[in-house]
Amino acid sequence: MNDLQSAIDTKLKEIIERNDAVELAAIQQLLTHFDGRPTDTWMKKIYPFEMTFSGDSGYLQVQRTQLMNNSIGILHGGILMMIADTLMGTLCNEVLPVTQRVVTHEMNTYFTKKGTGDLITATAEILKKGAMTYLVSCHVYSDDEMIGYATGSFFIINHPPAQ
Secondary structure (H helix, E strand, O other), X not given: OOHHHHHHHHHHHHHHHHOOHHHHHHHHHHHHOOOOOOOOOOHHHHOOXXXXXXXXXXXXXXXXXXHHEOOOOOEOHHHHXXXXXXXXXXXXXXXXXXXXXXXXXXXXXXXXXXXXXXXXXXXXXXXXXXXXXXXXXXXXXXXXXXXXXXXXXXXXXXXXXOO
16 A cells, blocks of 8 residues: 555544544545546546537436535535536537637526425537637526526637547
């Protein structure tokens, strides 16, 4: 075992000793996704979104976990925004050539209802494809009830594919 592995082993033992069952369940849930499989972002390890795309539309789903809740036990507004931003940006990247990617330029979010359901889903649609920016909309749902709406503009950048 190398020094890093030993430090992690020690830290995990400390965590197990000082946390209750609820906190340990959240930690276990988080660690489950660190499975050695490659991913393009750390966020996908923490929040395992499932996304599908068809043309200029996209769909995301994820089970709501304690890691997504705010201090009163409902979906954190920042997580809702991250879900919308992730789906809209990934949708843009899906339709662009591999030598181009997008970065979020501006995003507006409207919260319509608290997110208390078990399943969080989102749908996104590209509204306008410009030469330098894309305009995208997204609806976010908690167990089929709309809890948020977002629009975003995404700036296109040149980004050579990984070798």
